[in-house]
Amino acid sequence: MKNNKIWAIMRKEFARFFGDKRLVFTSILLPGLLIYFLYSFMGSAMGDMFGNEDGYVPVCYAVNVPANAEAMLEAALGTDIQTIDAAETESYKQQITASEADLLMVFPEGAEALFNGTAVPAEDAPMIALYFNSANTESLAVYQTAAAVLDGYESSVTNLFDINMGDESYDLATEEEAAGQIFAMMMPMLLMMFMFSGCMAVAPESIAGEKERGTIATLLITPIRRSHLALGKIFSLGVIAVLSGVSSTVGTVLALPKLMNFEDSGLNMDASFYGITDYLMLGCVIVSTVLLLVALISCISAFAKSVKEAGTALTPVMLINMLIGVTAMLGSAPTNPVMYCIPLYNSAQCMSAIFSFAADPVNIAVTCGVNLAVMGVMVFLLTRMFDSEKVMFSV
Amino acid sequence: MPRELITVNDLTKEFVLSTKQRKLNNTSEKVKIAANKLNFSVYEGEVFGLLGPNGAGKTTTLRMLSTLIKPTSGEAFVDGASIVREPDRVRSRIGFLTSELKLEQFFTPDYLFDFFADLHGVPADVAKARKAEMFSRFGINEFAGVKVANLSTGMKQKASLVISLVHDPDVVIFDEPTNGLDIITAKTVTDFLLDLKAEKKTVMISTHIFSLVEKLCDRVGIIIDGKMAVCDSLDAVCGGISLEDRFFELYNDAKEAAK
Numbered sequence: 001m002k003n004n005k006i007w008a009i010m011r012k013e014f015a016r017f018f019g020d021k022r023l024v025f026t027s028i029l030l031p032g033l034l035i036y037f038l039y040s041f042m043g044s045a046m047g048d049m050f051g052n053e054d055g056y057v058p059v060c061y062a063v064n065v066p067a068n069a070e071a072m073l074e075a076a077l078g079t080d081i082q083t084i085d086a087a088e089t090e091s092y093k094q095q096i097t098a099s100e101a102d103l104l105m106v107f108p109e110g111a112e113a114l115f116n117g118t119a120v121p122a123e124d125a126p127m128i129a130l131y132f133n134s135a136n137t138e139s140l141a142v143y144q145t146a147a148a149v150l151d152g153y154e155s156s157v158t159n160l161f162d163i164n165m166g167d168e169s170y171d172l173a174t175e176e177e178a179a180g181q182i183f184a185m186m187m188p189m190l191l192m193m194f195m196f197s198g199c200m201a202v203a204p205e206s207i208a209g210e211k212e213r214g215t216i217a218t219l220l221i222t223p224i225r226r227s228h229l230a231l232g233k234i235f236s237l238g239v240i241a242v243l244s245g246v247s248s249t250v251g252t253v254l255a256l257p258k259l260m261n262f263e264d265s266g267l268n269m270d271a272s273f274y275g276i277t278d279y280l281m282l283g284c285v286i287v288s289t290v291l292l293l294v295a296l297i298s299c300i301s302a303f304a305k306s307v308k309e310a311g312t313a314l315t316p317v318m319l320i321n322m323l324i325g326v327t328a329m330l331g332s333a334p335t336n337p338v339m340y341c342i343p344l345y346n347s348a349q350c351m352s353a354i355f356s357f358a359a360d361p362v363n364i365a366v367t368c369g370v371n372l373a374v375m376g377v378m379v380f381l382l383t384r385m386f387d388s389e390k391v392m393f394s395v
Numbered sequence: 396m397p398r399e400l401i402t403v404n405d406l407t408k409e410f411v412l413s414t415k416q417r418k419l420n421n422t423s424e425k426v427k428i429a430a431n432k433l434n435f436s437v438y439e440g441e442v443f444g445l446l447g448p449n450g451a452g453k454t455t456t457l458r459m460l461s462t463l464i465k466p467t468s469g470e471a472f473v474d475g476a477s478i479v480r481e482p483d484r485v486r487s488r489i490g491f492l493t494s495e496l497k498l499e500q501f502f503t504p505d506y507l508f509d510f511f512a513d514l515h516g517v518p519a520d521v522a523k524a525r526k527a528e529m530f531s532r533f534g535i536n537e538f539a540g541v542k543v544a545n546l547s548t549g550m551k552q553k554a555s556l557v558i559s560l561v562h563d564p565d566v567v568i569f570d571e572p573t574n575g576l577d578i579i580t581a582k583t584v585t586d587f588l589l590d591l592k593a594e595k596k597t598v599m600i601s602t603h604i605f606s607l608v609e610k611l612c613d614r615v616g617i618i619i620d621g622k623m624a625v626c627d628s629l630d631a632v633c634g635g636i637s638l639e640d641r642f643f644e645l646y647n648d649a650k651e652a653a654k
Contacts, residue, residue, distance in 0.1 A: 004513065004516075005513070005514060005516075008513040008514055009514075011510075012510050014497070015502070015506070017502065020501065082522065144567045188543060198428070210499075213497055213499070213500070214495060214496065214497035215497050215498065216499065217463060217495055217497070218496040218497060218511075218558075219514070221461060221462075221463060221486060221487040221491050221517060221559075222486060222511060222514040223484075223487035223515060223516070224484050224514050225483060233479050268585060307405055376515070389463065389464040390467060393463070393464065
């Protein structure tokens, strides 16, 4: 009978949420879709900004360019370098300023010696001037390529030693580990934010909203125990928040390769190399964290007189939650289980450890236990608040 | 002698006034005594009316009896259950209706009836039969599937009334049952209260409408400034004059005494 009443409250919350198609769309589908398209767009925008546009042929000019340097640069830049007279440099500089040309390279007199190995190192090394326009992304990219080619050439002619110049792969990290590091850096912070916003989408409305509209009093007049009302609310809101979090997470995981431009680098960047144990551990951490967050947000919402007031009161909590998420980006997860007794911080660190394949089941268990225990305390507080006329009816 | 179903002993409720409330009420007193050592009983099968002007403490008393708020001191029992120590038991025995209790706008009366039947632990078949009977009695069938948000005030009041009685309670407490209703809906509610009286249910209402008390109540308690001025059968209270005249006699006496 008791469980039936918790279940009755849960069914009502589900009927309220899933019966409202607009609410389902904005709280569950939209976050995932928005994140997927936003991150994909950001990735391709950043790719365009830092790479040459496909098929773009830069316009490059050079003064005194030696033949072998010309060939080397033309191959790297993918364009013909037009040779000009030293006297004409000013007008070509103006063209670059006007974005009509991308690069002007001015080699010193006798630059051939620099490129055929006959130059003698001198105290005042001759200078090659590269004129470009940093406000023009193509010009900037062409400049960076040309500078890198010339710099590389300079290093090779005064060669004392090389670093990693052979054909073999020197980075001994596996592909999974390399990608795992990226996930470990990005995902905990994002997940902490997604979980919080998932809870924010439903909890204040369900607690402060019911208070504001006077419908909570109608529930409080029934024989349902306050603790069952609190549990029914927290469990149902937790399920909805998890669904919202899952949607955001799927959107992120699908968009992350595009955001980080891994498709170009050839790195296999999907979450398929995480095993069932990793996902199980992640699921436990997420569920316990969402329940804790929902309980915390519900308690704060119960104090508020309206949904708007609850939103204002929850802003500092949201910032703290975000900061905790950021801690997972800095350094590796602590190994001492005591550190996992700090609610929310433990969740961020656990997720970081899971994503970098360094999860310790003891720490995961401590985290879930602590989160559920704190949730229990919050349920107790919420029960007391439901029982308090000061909180519920502001008398 | 019928059984006492509601017993009220020295029931007191004090509210601490904020600085803003003190300014609004033009008073320097920090505490307002909304209900002051009230004593009365309501017997099984009778309709008891709590009569008084606005702000006299009627609603506060009913909210304490329905366990929405706790008394500062004193005690009351509903069918033997203490409102202080056994609020869950009290809530399972009463049906309470006040304008303060709202229905969620998103749901239909049909859904809400089933939901509250669940919360009251009413078996599904009993709830179904009761729903059919009550919806037909109040003409709710025609809007049973319409969201509360789209109902008129009268329809909402009917839905609230039916839902507050979903568990067929023995004790029915109505706060200002006809307030804000159009004459047709008010008549439906009054007729329903008469039906409850005929069914020997125990009913307690609060009102400031003399005619409603005269029409419905077996006994009446007149409450002025949080104190029970008189509590007896309607005939004994009136003493041969109209209830309205008797009320203003008591009211003027109370105001004189307070000077």
